[in-house]
Each structure stands twice: as C-alpha cells, then as structure tokens.
Amino acid sequence: MKKFPYTPLQIAVHLYAWSGLVLLLFDYFTGNLSPNPIQDLEQRTGRHAITLLVLSLLCTPINTIFKWSEPLKRRRALGVYAFLYAAIHMIIFVDLDFGLAWSSVIKEVVEKPRLIVGVIAFILLIPLALTSFDIWKKRLGKNWKRLHQLVYLIAPLVFLHYIWSKKGDLLSLQGEVLKPMIYGLIIGIFLIFRIPPIRKALASFSTRSLALLNKKDPQPKVDTP
Amino acid sequence: MTSLFKTVPIRSSEITPKSVYLSRRDFMKAATLTTGAALLTACAPSVADASADEAPVPTSGATDELGDPVNSYSDITNYNNYYEFTVDKQQVADEAQGFSLAPWTVEVGGLVNNPKTFGIEDLLKLFPQEERIYRLRCVEAWSMVIPWTGFTLASLLEMVEPTSDAKYVRFETVFRPEEMPGQKSPFYPWPYQEGLRLDEAMNDLTLLATGLYGEPNVAQNGAPIRLVVPWKYGFKSIKSIVKIELVSEEPSTLWSNIASNEYGFYANVNPDVDHPRWSQASERRIGELNRRPTCPSTATANRSRICTTAWI
Numbered sequence: 001m002k003k004f005p006y007t008p009l010q011i012a013v014h015l016y017a018w019s020g021l022v023l024l025l026f027d028y029f030t031g032n033l034s035p036n037p038i039q040d041l042e043q044r045t046g047r048h049a050i051t052l053l054v055l056s057l058l059c060t061p062i063n064t065i066f067k068w069s070e071p072l073k074r075r076r077a078l079g080v081y082a083f084l085y086a087a088i089h090m091i092i093f094v095d096l097d098f099g100l101a102w103s104s105v106i107k108e109v110v111e112k113p114r115l116i117v118g119v120i121a122f123i124l125l126i127p128l129a130l131t132s133f134d135i136w137k138k139r140l141g142k143n144w145k146r147l148h149q150l151v152y153l154i155a156p157l158v159f160l161h162y163i164w165s166k167k168g169d170l171l172s173l174q175g176e177v178l179k180p181m182i183y184g185l186i187i188g189i190f191l192i193f194r195i196p197p198i199r200k201a202l203a204s205f206s207t208r209s210l211a212l213l214n215k216k217d218p219q220p221k222v223d224t225p
Numbered sequence: 226m227t228s229l230f231k232t233v234p235i236r237s238s239e240i241t242p243k244s245v246y247l248s249r250r251d252f253m254k255a256a257t258l259t260t261g262a263a264l265l266t267a268c269a270p271s272v273a274d275a276s277a278d279e280a281p282v283p284t285s286g287a288t289d290e291l292g293d294p295v296n297s298y299s300d301i302t303n304y305n306n307y308y309e310f311t312v313d314k315q316q317v318a319d320e321a322q323g324f325s326l327a328p329w330t331v332e333v334g335g336l337v338n339n340p341k342t343f344g345i346e347d348l349l350k351l352f353p354q355e356e357r358i359y360r361l362r363c364v365e366a367w368s369m370v371i372p373w374t375g376f377t378l379a380s381l382l383e384m385v386e387p388t389s390d391a392k393y394v395r396f397e398t399v400f401r402p403e404e405m406p407g408q409k410s411p412f413y414p415w416p417y418q419e420g421l422r423l424d425e426a427m428n429d430l431t432l433l434a435t436g437l438y439g440e441p442n443v444a445q446n447g448a449p450i451r452l453v454v455p456w457k458y459g460f461k462s463i464k465s466i467v468k469i470e471l472v473s474e475e476p477s478t479l480w481s482n483i484a485s486n487e488y489g490f491y492a493n494v495n496p497d498v499d500h501p502r503w504s505q506a507s508e509r510r511i512g513e514l515n516r517r518p519t520c521p522s523t524a525t526a527n528r529s530r531i532c533t534t535a536w537i
Binding site for chain 2: 039096098099176177178
C-alpha cells in the first residue's frame, strides 16, 4: 500500500491558504460581504496576504528554535500564496475600486506613501514569485538565496502599508493600531532573529535546551532533505 | 415615555422597499470586473428646490437634494463607525444590543445663562422633530444618504442662552465601559469629545438627531441623541451625547488628540484637501459600485452651494 503522500502541515498550509479565497467567493456570491463590499474584498485579500507572508517568515525561526525542519519545506508555498493574494488585492484596487481609471490610480498612488510602499512591496514580490520554481533555484545558484532575501525588505514595507491604512498614529500608539502592531512585532522579532550573531546564539541555546529536555537523545534529529 | 427608546426589532423589509433592499445583492451580482468604467462624472448639477412648504415625502424611497436615494435601513444600521463598541463596523450593531438608552439625560452648561439638564423625553417634547435627509461623508472616503429626524442644535442653544464669552460648543459621549467594550481600549483617549465653533453650532443645518427612518434612532447609530453636521466629516457628528458645554476656547477633540494633522478641528468635507494618507477627491457611496467625486461642502454659513444638504 502506498504511503499517504502529504504531511499534516502540508495539508494545513494549503487548506488555510485557499480558505481565504473560498470564504471570500462564498460571501461574494451569497451577498454576505459588508455594505462596502469592494473595501471588504480589498481588506480581506490584503490581510490574508500579510498573514501568509508572516507565516512564511516564521518557518526559519521555527527550525532554528525547535529544530523542526518541515516548515522550511512549506515556506515556498506560503510565499507563493502570499503573492497570489497580493496580486488579487492589487487587481481589486485597480479594477473594482478604481474601475481601471489608470490616471486616477497613478495619481492616488504617487501621492500617498502608504500606497507607494504597498506597490513597491508588490513589485519586489514579483521576481520572488517568478523564481520560485526549482529550475530557477538551480539556475540562479547562490544568487537565488540573495534574491529571496528581499523578503526582509518586503515585510517591513508591507507592515508600513498596513498601519498607514488605519486611522491611528504609530509613534504615539494611539488609534486603530493594535492589529497592525501585532503583525509588526512578529515581523520585527523575525528580523532580529535573522541577524547572524543572534541567530547563532539562539541556535546553540536551543540545541542545549532541547538536549536538556531530551536527555535520552542529546542529538535531536534534524531531518534535512 | 421610557419605552420610546427601547430597541424595537424592525424588519428592514417593512421600511425599505424591496428594490432598494435587494440592490446590494443585485449590484454585487452585476459586479463583474469592470472594463474602464466611466467614473468620476461631475457632481449632479441639478439641485432640488427645497422650499419650506413642500409636502413631506415618505421616507422610504426619498432622495437627497441631488436626487440620490437614501441608503437602506439595513445598511445604515449595520455599517457603523462607533469605536466605543468595536472598530469592526459590521459588529457594532451586535455589540450595541445591550446598551441602555433610558433613562438618558443631556447636561447643557458652561458659559450660558440658563444651564439645564434635560431628560431625553423633555427634549423630544420641547423641540418639534423634523425630518432631514443628509449625506454622511466618512473621512474614510465612503458616504451614505440618511433620513434623520431631530431638531436644530440652535434651538437648544437659544433656550440656554450662551453668554457673550461663549465661542465654541463642546460635546461629550457617554462613558460606560461596562456597556461599551471599546472604551476599555487603551489606544483611545476616552470619552469621545467633539466641538464646533459657535456660529457652526448655530447654523440651521446642524442637527441633533433622535430618529432615523421615522423611527427612534438605534444604539449602533448614536441613539438616543447625536449630532449631525452634514458638511463635516462623520467623526465630527458625535454620538450618544450626555454633555453639551459652551466654552471660550477651541475644545480638544478625540481624533485631533490622536492625530491633529489628520483629523483637524474643522474637518470640512473638501475634495481638494486630502487626508495625508488617502485621497478625498472621490468617495464610494454605500450601495454603489463606482467611485463618485466628493461634493465640496461649503454649506457652512451662507448655504450658497447646497451640494451637501437638503431637507424635506
């Protein structure tokens, strides 16, 4: 008998990623979007894109801290899904919201920092999505990794785009800042974890603590691919 | 009289014509991707003649002075910016279910000769209630057309006689965190407060609204008494008022305390003055697919352009 080819994490990632679109379409066709439906679509696709991006950033620290490497294999799917939702988000903005009136769209974007950072983040995501295939990974070699480190620029831009879309003030922490701040904190912590000395310190600390927790098996298995 | 403001469940089908009620669904069905929609057409040029002796129009099916229909009761009462309950506009109606509207008093004082605390039932008796259809333009760039009932703030202020030192009017929302969960949030300087310059407060357009669609207003929309200043962004129209105070200095307001460069004291609707983070040139009318241009509100003192307002 063939072994079931999908891991629970893999199934969860794909189910979660598609759930956003499925719920959205369901609400769209049953008339359950908010009375401001276009804004509803915009905000929901945007939130889903950010969440998926943050989840993709979570994969490396999980591996570093818990020595659980499977999330590394799911990182690419999460990133591609984040791009998918960002693309839908952009299409809704240009098409449904502004009715393809490009002059209005461009005028709106260039005047507003929150839209500038959003558009830059989206443009930077494009090469990442396009090179997410194995063939490109091989072809680009070391440069592939360098290219994909763009995500450390994209994530803060996305955070700014999110918080600047809310009625509040980031510096004084007043107004509608709670949700964006949660995303911002997670992104910030991830980015700090990526600083090489901190990452090394964290890795060795977690190796030792895992060893303590797991005395019978002081060398935790790392099932690298 | 206390029963007047109990929440009465009203089937929206009873007050909203089915065609209007269903319009959102129809329009979403029709909302396939547009291909270069003809948007941003000019403000409708025709201005209805709002003569005083015009016969009252039935609320359902009524329009504003530009001929735009009022929004459905269901949209008006299920899409609310009322952060005292929650920041989720669609959840406000639920969160506001347990909010008690009676007894309710409004304290009117400060620089006046006759300070007085009114029970809501006194206000309803003392001041004839009239119906007015105003656009409500939210600073977030959406708008609705709403049939209010209420009385002018001017008539109330005349009764308490502001002194010559009074230059501004300050308003305050009830502070009841046990009933208004949003007021427990540390991110806002509660209670909500707002203000108007005295001449703006005395303008005949400035309404203290007690009703909606010919019925008593509902909690999620600022019952039992709220301000409606149709030429200013919605956040100026403070809800569930318990205190009105005449003062000599420009009062501080909740949103200007959070970000004074974004939510200034005057906050007149103006398509040429953008919010720092988004454009105010266009807006989305709730229930419509395309954006429409923002109508400038210069109805302040001279009402020379009644692009914003009309009453029936």
